[in-house]
Amino acid sequence: MTESSALRTDRYELTMVDAAIQSGTADRECMFEAFARRLPDGRRYGVLAGTGRLLEQIRRFRFTDAELAWLRDEHVVRQPTLDWLADYRFSGNIWGYQEGEIYFPGSPLLLVDATFAEGVVLETIILSVLNYDTSVASAAARMVSVGRGRPIAEMGSRRTSEHAAVAAARAAYIAGFAATSNLEAGRTWGVPTMGTAAHSFTLLHDTEEEAFQAQIDAVGPDTTLLVDTYDIARGIERAVRVAGTELGSIRIDSGDLPTVVAAARAQLDDLGAVNTKITVTSDLDEYAIAALAAVPVDAYGVGTSVVTGSGSPAAGMVYKLVAHKDDAGAWVPVAKTSASKESVGGRKDAVRGIDAGGIARREIVVVGQGPAATDDGDEPGADAEIAGERQLLVPLVTGGEIDERYLGAEGTRRAREHHATAMAELPVQAFRLGRGDPVIPTVYR
Amino acid sequence: MTESSALRTDRYELTMVDAAIQSGTADRECMFEAFARRLPDGRRYGVLAGTGRLLEQIRRFRFTDAELAWLRDEHVVRQPTLDWLADYRFSGNIWGYQEGEIYFPGSPLLLVDATFAEGVVLETIILSVLNYDTSVASAAARMVSVGRGRPIAEMGSRRTSEHAAVAAARAAYIAGFAATSNLEAGRTWGVPTMGTAAHSFTLLHDTEEEAFQAQIDAVGPDTTLLVDTYDIARGIERAVRVAGTELGSIRIDSGDLPTVVAAARAQLDDLGAVNTKITVTSDLDEYAIAALAAVPVDAYGVGTSVVTGSGSPAAGMVYKLVAHKDDAGAWVPVAKTSASKESVGGRKDAVRGIDAGGIARREIVVVGQGPAATDDGDEPGADAEIAGERQLLVPLVTGGEIDERYLGAEGTRRAREHHATAMAELPVQAFRLGRGDPVIPTVYR
The missing domain is CATH 3.20.140.10 (nicotinate phosphoribosyltransferase)
Structure with missing residues (x-):
């Protein structure tokens, strides 16, 4: 080629x-x-x-x-x-x-x-x-510096053109991002790749439990379940019921994050899932990440803002x-x-x-x-x-x-x-x- | 491929x-x-x-x-x-x-x-x-609609990633741009391509006249001479002296455009180059183009703003x-x-x-x-x-x-x-x- x-x-x-x-x-x-x-x-x-x-x-x-x-x-x-x-x-x-x-x-x-x-x-x-x-890279470095060591994944492939997406994943990684969702960036540039699941996967199944079960069956409980398709509190309850307290992570992609994340952390702890991490991914940029510094988030996923240079x-x-x-x-x-x-x-x-x-x-x-x-x-x-x-x-x-x-x-x-x-x-x-x-x-x- | x-x-x-x-x-x-x-x-x-x-x-x-x-x-x-x-x-x-x-x-x-x-x-x-x-395309359409029929060329390849540049040229053309500087967009998508010269070409030569002469020798007087490397009024004078009144176009890439363009038009007319067109290309977006509606510009070249969706x-x-x-x-x-x-x-x-x-x-x-x-x-x-x-x-x-x-x-x-x-x-x-x-x-x- x-x-x-x-x-x-x-x-x-x-x-x-x-x-x-x-x-x-x-x-x-x-x-x-x-x-x-x-x-x-x-x-x-x-x-x-x-x-x-x-x-x-x-x-x-x-x-x-x-x-x-x-x-x-x-x-x-x-x-x-x-x-x-x-x-x-x-x-x-x-x-x-x-x-x-x-x-x-x-x-x-x-x-x-x-x-x-x-x-x-x-x-x-x-x-x-x-x-x-x-x-x-210039935008990504600012996000990393306010991220206080919490890992940030680049997930913006869909918000920039298809080749630029690969370049963006690479540039964000150079500037300190931990991983990307983009597979070609993994293959071509050695950037670690990661992924969770989309709302469509939950909606495909007749119930949220079935969707969670399918994902757990495929990749085991050390995965990230997306819990906000219907109702976050019920999603978390179902996630822990299906995956057990070994559940790796939950992802929240909507809502007022400081409130929602604090409630999610409390609920996970109550359910005994004290080691289950919380990943958030809703239109984040460096300002939103900075505003979440005191909130018990474990990892961030950033899309549009990083691949478009945050303005x-x-x-x-x-x-x-x-x-x-x-x-x-x-x-x-x-x-x-x-x-x-x-x-x-x-x-x-x-x-x-x-x-x-x-x-x-x-x-x-x-x-x-x-x-x-x-x-x-x-x-x-x-x-x-x-x-x-x-x-x-x-x-x-x-x-x-x-x-x-x-x-x-x-x-x-x-x-x-x-x-x-x-x-x-x-x-x-x-x-x-x-x-x-x-x-x-x-x-x- | x-x-x-x-x-x-x-x-x-x-x-x-x-x-x-x-x-x-x-x-x-x-x-x-x-x-x-x-x-x-x-x-x-x-x-x-x-x-x-x-x-x-x-x-x-x-x-x-x-x-x-x-x-x-x-x-x-x-x-x-x-x-x-x-x-x-x-x-x-x-x-x-x-x-x-x-x-x-x-x-x-x-x-x-x-x-x-x-x-x-x-x-x-x-x-x-x-x-x-x-x-x-959404940004380009707005530029075309305020351009009052004056042709607009897409020149932003250098302001977006190298594959996106080809896509941008195509999208701008669909939205009514007249042409692009990007050769691959011409080859792959049939978009008309155009080009002028850069300041480096003038600077390469020992004098501005020599640069203009070299360009005229290569492509004839129906070309676009970039006249603002040193001093616009002197540049125009030299351009018409070298190319004659058949000069196709001049390009201005700096300065306060309403003032500069009006002066350039008057000077060209005085020199007898009444059919020589004026192309402007300095960080234009839809607002700048709208502001030039009453100024005797003949064509626009737009770069950064169109390939980045104008905000x-x-x-x-x-x-x-x-x-x-x-x-x-x-x-x-x-x-x-x-x-x-x-x-x-x-x-x-x-x-x-x-x-x-x-x-x-x-x-x-x-x-x-x-x-x-x-x-x-x-x-x-x-x-x-x-x-x-x-x-x-x-x-x-x-x-x-x-x-x-x-x-x-x-x-x-x-x-x-x-x-x-x-x-x-x-x-x-x-x-x-x-x-x-x-x-x-x-x-x-």
């Missing part, structure tokens, strides 16, 4: 290559940069996700006969460009923040060093993958040419000067300034040197608050060779671990849900 | 099949219904999209050896269920609102008549496709069991009674009540008879305002056979035409942008 990803691309990427081949500029060495000018409204940090998926997409970015024939028939580009596309393999270098990393406005999240033509054709696929996955369904990342080499081989910084959409030209490096207590204090963007040129642990210079610096850019693709450690289930697990480490550095103010400024400033050096 | 869609599914769909096979209820004939309890906040109508894509996904919903091996290894379901999945082909009936149709709260948008097991395994894929595509990125559709047959073969209506999530049980039909002037006045949901049982043009009975009724449900799948007319580019074109017809029936109040109630009431009969 090596479906080409090459036409998941804006037409202008190819017509720009066409024009650049015509004008002789296609082979100029360029540095492109993906970054976000700002965080979503009122957020204090963002979480980069999608890198592992992106690297797979870049690997599949091939113009096969089928793509070339369509481009020819549609007169999208001319023959020299078709020939160039036929041979297309990305042969440049890519550096990026590690997947799962925290970011701030202006963080140089991905740096692509390639000819203009090689770099520009990847623009759409880079932004599609990173914008969506990052929006999900910010696209991370707002852009991909800009920041430098190209002149004929003498020297890098020339470039930037547009359009009103309210300024960029900082030039090749970047980035480090996180850490204080003596191990807490992040600055996002430091180093302009003018190449990526990953700043030593880890550089002396902080004049900034007395900063005791050390952590290098943020890692090589992802070198001379066209993808670093395999970032791919597949291994890459996903690695990203999840990196995320947990990076989150531990954030100042506590980062975890306030209310609107605010980025928790650390971005400074240019 | 017949990639299986079968694991883009919530785990519980399969474990419910497993339990139902165990309990002997898997083969009960059921009617499932997809509907939305409400429209997105303040919207006056919704636009159904995704049907053609969904039918392709159902065709590809096959458990091949690869899927079965993974499910076995993960112990998701037991052997009898694996055997059943291996043979899975949807063999039931599906009716639906035609793609592109307008809908209201409670409209029975998709009806699936099949055994419990056959119907329940499609739940996730049905909702994933319909919720996303419908959210895009409502998931349509909120649910898929519920509404009836099953009892052992005697009679249909038994079922519905859960959970707080604030009630459903109306029973098999539905639906017609739109039209007044003597051809304007829609009621969404009439007929409960208790099967789908498409109500005659087109039924006598309206006691409702004096209604002069006629239009049947809303069409057969999409009959005994497992998909109606081919709804697939591919033909189905997409058909949906676009149907949408235009259905929109023409709406009362004028539907086109107000401000928040309000559904423009016609849903009544149950």
Whole structure:
């Protein structure tokens, strides 16, 4: 299954290559940069996700006969460009923040060093993958941080498109979710999968008891019974009668949760099902989860809000040419000067300034040197608050060779671990849900 | 390329099949219904999209050896269920609102008549496709209606995940957009594609003139030059100098658009480029487009807002069991009674009540008879305002056979035409942008 990803691309990427081949500029060495000018409204940090998926997409970015024939028939580009596309393999270098990393406005999240033509054709696929996955991970991290260690499962596959669902499950897992309902995310990315039952299963049976019995017969009492199809109190009574006090969990998907959950806990305890857990799943988001902190919930299931970025369904990342080499081989910084959409030209490096207590204090963007040129642990210079610096850019693709450690289930697990480490550095103010400024400033050096 | 869609599914769909096979209820004939309890906040109508894509996904919903091996290894379901999945082909009936149709709260948008097991395994894929595509089409239709006939291009591929981008381009086209930047949408669904150039192309060249010249050399003067990389007035002057007064169009992507566009129009006219069009593309949504009604814009490009449903990125559709047959073969209506999530049980039909002037006045949901049982043009009975009724449900799948007319580019074109017809029936109040109630009431009969 090596479906080409090459036409998941804006037409202008190819017509720009066409024009650049015509004008002789296609082979100029360029540095492109993906970054976000700002965080979503009122957020204090963002979480980069999608890198592992992106690297797979870049690997599949091939113009096969089928793509070339369509481009020819549609007169999208001319023959020299078709020939160039036929041979297309990305042969440049890519550096990026590690997947799962925290970011701030202006963080140089991905740096692509390639000819203009090689770099520009990847623009759409880079932004599609990173914008969506990052929006999900950024929302998910906030839910995890207010979840106080209670496991959260991603259940939103039905609230985003069918492929995005798989990406969302992966991004939420990277940001600390415990599991997903999406089977393809399990198969492709190694995310643990889980599931309960739907109301339709109860309604299919002539009585609620029969439905519960069928589920217990199939998977044993250590399952989750959905108890709110008719009446929650009667549902719980029937659930424990059928499953016994060994019942693993009940799920509640409706009602005023603080009240309903407290009553359910008391009822379960009265019935002797003191170890039966309570999972809630009704239109939860980070605010609803925070409001349930003092309620005896054991696990959350989150759908719509996480897969749609909880109000910010696209991370707002852009991909800009920041430098190209002149004929003498020297890098020339470039930037547009359009009103309210300024960029900082030039090749970047980035480090996180850490204080003596191990807490992040600055996002430091180093302009003018190449990526990953700043030593880890550089002396902080004049900034007395900063005791050390952590290098943020890692090589992802070198001379066209993808670093395999970032791919597949291994890459996903690695990203999840990196995320947990990076989150531990954030100042506590980062975890306030209310609107605010980025928790650390971005400074240019 | 017949990639299986079968694991883009919530785990519980399969474990419910497993339990139902165990309990002997898997083969009960059921009617499932997809509907939305409400429209997105303040919207006056919704636009159904995704049907053609969904039918392709159902065709590809096959458990091949690869899927079965993974499910076995993960112990998701037991052997009898694996055997059943291996043979899975949807063999039931599906009716639906035609793609592109307008809908209201409670409209029975998709009806699936099949055994419990056959119907329940499609739940996730049905909702994933319909919720996303419908959210895009519903937003797009509002933009088209305030666009006063000016063409709108969908350019949001980079603001949604890479497969969703293709679906979004298709859904926006169904809702009346003129074109998309997404090449795969052109290839797969026959959506017209278009493109201009990015700021990076200008920045690549040593001067703006050289960039413009390269683009003109490649595609001729009937192209769109992006004039706001440095200074818009100078950009326009250079564009006309290089391309001549035959220049097709300029694109402006920044600045205070009413002011900037008026100045650009005056400048183009002064330069003699009276036929050169102006395309604007800066973070537009339906409100921004409405605000530009009196400004001499010729075409719009819309990105983020359309592909993310303009604030409502998931349509909120649910898929519920509404009836099953009892052992005697009679249909038994079922519905859960959970707080604030009630459903109306029973098999539905639906017609739109039209007044003597051809304007829609009621969404009439007929409960208790099967789908498409109500005659087109039924006598309206006691409702004096209604002069006629239009049947809303069409057969999409009959005994497992998909109606081919709804697939591919033909189905997409058909949906676009149907949408235009259905929109023409709406009362004028539907086109107000401000928040309000559904423009016609849903009544149950």
